Amino acid sequence: MKYLKWNVSILRMCLTFVLYLTAFQIVQLNKIYAQSDRDWSNAAIDSAWTTVPLGGGGYVTGLASNSDGSAIYCRTDVGGAFRWSPRDDDPQGNGTWISLSDHMVPFGTPKANKLMGVESIATDPGNLDRVYVGAGNKIFLSEDRGSSWTEILSELSMTPNSPTTRFFGERLAVDPNDPNVIWYGSIKAGLQKGVRSGEDWAWTQVPASSVPFGVPAKKGRDAGVTFVLCDANDGNTITYAGVFDGASSPTTGGIYKSSPTTGGIYKTSDGINWTKVPMASGSFNTPRRAQMASNGKLYITGGGEGVFKLPRGGSISAITPSISEAYFNGVAVDPNDHDGNIVYVADKASKKIWRSADGGVSWAEQDSTSDKRQEPDGTPTLNGYWFGNIASLLVNPADSNELWVSDFFGVARTRDAQNLGASGATWYMLQNGLEETVVMDVLNAPTGAQLITGVADISGFYYNDTTLRPTGAGGGKLTNPSGANSTSLDFSEADHDVWVRAWHGNYGNGSGGYSSDGGKSWLLFGEIDQVSIDSGAADWESWDLSTYLAKQQAKGVSMVTLVIVSKNATNFTRTPVQFASNEAADASLRPQLIINGASETPFSPIADTYVAGSKADKESNFGSFDVLKASHTYTTNTTNDLQIYMKFDLSAMSPISSATLKLHRLDAKPGIVYGVGVFACANTSWTENELTWKNRPLTYASSNSARNPFAEPRYKTATGVRLAGGRVAASSTDPDKLVWLPVGSKNRAYYSDDRGVTWTQSTGGPSSEITGVYTNGHSTEISGQPLAADRVNGDFYMANFGSSAHQIYRSTDDGATWTLASSLKNGNTYNMRTPQIVAAPASPSNPSGGDVWVCDDSVYNKNIGGLWRSTDSAATWTKFKGVSKVTAVSFGQSQSGTGYAVYIYGRVGSEYGVYRSDDYGSTWTKLADPTIKKVTALAGDRQKYGRVFIGTAGRGVFQYE
Template identity: 25%
Template sequence: MKFGGGGYVTGLVFHPTTSNLLYARTDIGGAYRWNQATSSWTPITDGIGFGGGENRFHGIESLAVDPNDDRLVYMAAGMYTFEGNARMYMSSDRGDNWTHVDVPFAMGGNNPGRAMGERLAVDPNKPTTLYFGSRLAGLWKSTDSAKTWTQVTSLSSVQMTTAQGYGNGVSVVVFDTGTKGSGTATPTIYAAISPDYVSAANLTSSLYRSTDAGATWSAVPTPVTGMYIPHMVRAADGMFYVGFTAAAGPGAGGPGRLYKFDGSTWTLLKSEDPTQWTSYGIGSVSVSGSGATTRIALGVSNSWGGGEIVQLSDDAGKTWREIEVGTSGETASGWVDDIEIDPSNPDHILHVHGGGIIETTNASAAKPTWKGTVAGLEETATLALVTPPAGASYNFVNSAGDVGLWVQTDLTKPPTLGPGLGWSNGYSADMAWTEPNYIAGFGMTNGDAKVKGYWSGDAGKTWSFFSSLPAGAQQNQGGSLVVTSRNNLVWAPSNSVPSYSTNNGATWVATNLPPLATIGAGGWSRGYLLVADRQNPNKVYAYDSGGATWSNLPSIVYISTNGGKTFTASPGMASAKMASDAYGSTFMAVNPNVEGDLWVADGNTVHHSVDSGTSWTKIAGFASANGASGASLIALGKAAPGAAYTAAVYVVGVRNGVWGVWLSNDAGATWTRFNDDAHQFGGIGVMAADHNVYGRIYVSGTGRGLLYSN
């Protein structure tokens, strides 16, 4: 689905000498490379292997390029510090292919402070040497092109724990050099230290310097204390421009200060005065040129459309003017936590924000024109997906985080049809199979955390809200909803007993399904997954996955024959022996062409019933391996031409130790892998199959929006 952006781009990295070679890193959606020929972004991490939790390596902590070789790029990857040790990736072809090494420290590409940096830096004079500023374990060094890493104990050997917080640690590494390729290590290096690590390691400053190529380090006195240094950049004349801000971000809150630093003297250039702009912060800074005419672009974070977004100076910080607020075209305030001046064109300035990237190519104009540059960059998070019967006027209904519910009518264009809830989460939706213009769903508006149910009778053109909510819907956001026929619905809020409505949501009545037992410390989230039989509107199936692999609770499929009012447990459950697993690691689907044809992926394997759950057949060959779920998703779509079985079956799981999307055209007798190693997307969280086109599935990658096959 072409949405464009939709998520937080945490950093932009230009190659310093090759025009138009630009990389973007995201917090959950991997990394991208700019394609000048198509004016779009190319994803470069879709082929990163998926297995034992490898979706976490789509959280990109930092990127670095080799200024001597524009084909070399390095990537630090790990989504959360609590997930354990991370990885360093290396590419010799601009990210088309990667190798990696596991590193003995954690990363946090989606932790607070994720736009600070860059933490990863290549020594321009001796490019086999790299430094990385970690969040919890201080500064690290590699002398063999990122293959092995050693802690720089001359700075600190302290290892913080996740109990001390997310950790921001060493946030920036900068080499003090204007040369490259000399073969001799750059002697002067700076490392910015966040307040948490300053405290934990008993350091005395937020900035340290080495003048002997990293052998020893000494504190640099700074003009302010107790603040973060989110970015520090070097101009061509050796002058440093350093931002200080009170909060780590996203949306690095203020007060903020910008200084220039010549190695000994600090000069204040810009102050986001808390008496005037209480929360404004200095999120990012970039420079071009040198001396008295140095161009400085300053990203003002947390301003939310106030008086400043991008401040520009063309006289090394003596005077400033605002170049985004009040201009024509698009504007994007808020999380302006990285800004970059194009090294080959100083009139080209880009900055990140909460929904992607925005740029101007005429920064010197009195009122520059800004526009989003997000083509090909998709970071929306689909939470649920449903496809209509063949011949419907739309392709699917997408319930997504932050951007809400959308009805997709053209795969080549962004969607335009939805309930119009703005910044909201869509949790679940369904349509009447015999009348697909009737669509119902529910979600939450993020501004006030209010859950709303909504419906459309004209395929998404207009919408109305349900006049009431079922028990548990507001308190337990998320869950599942199905439509049995127009105005007849069953809604299963998370951790709640499902309810049904026969009057289009005017009133709700609880079903007889049993309450779900709380498991785990603090209450592990659970829920019933609902599906409606597409051939018999009186049949509804409810699946309780047991909640977790360690819950010791049974996994049960329930069947209703009266439209979801009352349910009974499938009589075949005892012999089926389905595994217990988390709600998000399991799935249930029906063959829409045959009554009672039901499929379950229980987290470990696949089960099939052709008699509405009276009996079950276990599909051989699926099994969890290497930390990857054996069967987490299942979808049925249009059958292959000439196939005996009336639907194509797609399963996300592991067969013979290989994770992927698997396809069967013969009801599970034989399987072939449908995707390949280049299309793994950091794992697949949601999948649905098309009923018009054989071989077309829709999947959500980890932070990669919604993708489809042909």
């Protein structure tokens, strides 16, 4: 009985403790969200959502390590924070990055997507498991290496994706002698000091009179405190803060006319009183990053101002490596070097890393031309570039020869940094699990690639297998155009090999692309055909001009101009590829246009010449030369550009069913590969004996006369209208026919019947500017989709979203003319970016098409938005009850194999998430919640039932099955 009473007492105590613990956990849920056990694995909450791997893709802006190197962290501008998880059984260093931000707060938490922009990261020198991050205008603390988080400060201003602040260092620092004290340097509110007492934190702001708030170099940019570092100093902490003053530094192009007053390094020995550290000579106004050596020596980078050193108790002196154009950001020290003399710095301008073993007296270097670069598993690194714009450097405390680098595409590491500058360090890209792309569109066709993505900054990628990173030509990257933002993707239901995409650059340029091989290779809008030429023994080269010339002839065009342009050749050689001209002595080698096969005599050009962009030859004419030359070297000018012009008379030709341009290439040095394209040009009034670079007519694809179309595509119509980005759609019945709703000309629709070579403005349609078009080429917001191709009957649909009704237009003549099909009442849900009109595949109830859906998430007012369907080509609509705030709608393969499954990202009832319907919207199945990232794109899998893809605003693409 005594033991029973004792056991009952114990039971009561346990129940009391459990109840207390449960209550405590409920209270803490708003602040702490645990992800995993303490095995540091950070496994996803629901493994149904998995990454579609790319590896890198965005700017990794910072690296940090705990004191023994057992935890390496990185931060990104839009993709969150990560921890490196090595494979213990792999001596080669394979491993994966684990996201620390995906589940920092529960799915659906308001403004949770802002947590993906991480401005700073710091570890506690005395606690291997404690880490801090500054993200989403807040500061968070983790006691378990990022598995769970507690918010300790809110309502700050952070700009982790700012063009300026991405170059700055770690603004969080833990006092090595008092872990209850941390510092944070903000961009607008100066230096903040946090003191912990139990579970509470008290924050104070250091007055601007002690540590200035900083001055930006340009209006609209942020600066502030650029880094904070603490020196243990034998138990007497010295804290340093860098302050940026871009107002007066000649290297920043400052906007203010003032003398340096705020920029420099500030320090305190008591945490209260601050002084500005003096310069040994000269001035230093724009500190960016800094690292502390074990003996208290501080090394600082200052962009164009160079590299500096600050001994404990001393003054600042310059130790910049000798270089003509300096722009230093990344800096790292060897924490095991007790003399504090081993330091690494990275120069953005020359794309070099420098190493000094004597405190900056002498330097060794390695640049990005080194071929010692691969993945840890031995495969070549095809995506991204290294040393491109290094933000951060880090030496692993566990290995002095292990140097980590972060830049615009990801993270690299070498384990023989001591060889840098001598035999050369071997670098490995550590991209596994590090997904950081802003996704603008995702799509697959019923056959072909498992997935094609359109992303910001780096075009997009082609996937044969969505479980593997793309390793095809160029790493599966969509090229031509390459880089910047692929804003829209579509394919033709009539031919799944035909894909089309819209593209917008970051500098006003823009165009689109057409693919006839399922998305593997692309032609620019305005480009007729392109071939890859391997130089070597003389031979004939051929281009297919069939569709373009046939369409031109059918329109009554009698004369055409062709412009032959080269992309960058192997190793950026200046050597041109040369062809025999119409003046060649051997008439059998002259240019030939073969019409309808071998049944007719080849046609010769009525004029041919080439023009040269070099300063000396801009006004030179080469019409009498017996050769034609094409070349291009990647450059901001046209010094090495040579372009070929040819003119053909179509009026004497039979009705064209096929057309092949053949040029005889002269022999050349082997081993050089050229990508040579034939472009269309509206102007045919030139003569070969007068044409020069300065008076040459431009192709449709190069509205900027200073550039090669491959270098900076800018589409301009024959009437002089610039077109770029926006949305594009391909006909479901004729793969030659496309419709484009671009940015430009008040977002009017344009149509093409020759695969995007020429574009003509449509007639009809709305009288006002179409809203919902992807507007600026930079934004990471979800974009509206106001254009769709019917998936069966060849019609097109266009929506003018907004006001009290969405106006839906239809074209039955391939986009040439538009008529109002219906006015869809939406309850005043006006918004510019997020509504969508999407056409569905054929189904048993709609075998002839006309099945169209519209969604609206009503983000700009209190109306709940909705989801609508039309089965009569947008004439009438039915709204789905209980479905609201729908951001995206898409279609995938059905469970039965006929018809389709519907996927939405929105709200059914009261729950927000990704849903699937197998009965055309009558009932819905909620899928597991994805990560907290904002969904920017959605695509049901047309090849596999149950699989759906989502694109995010910084964490790449995920798939569910």
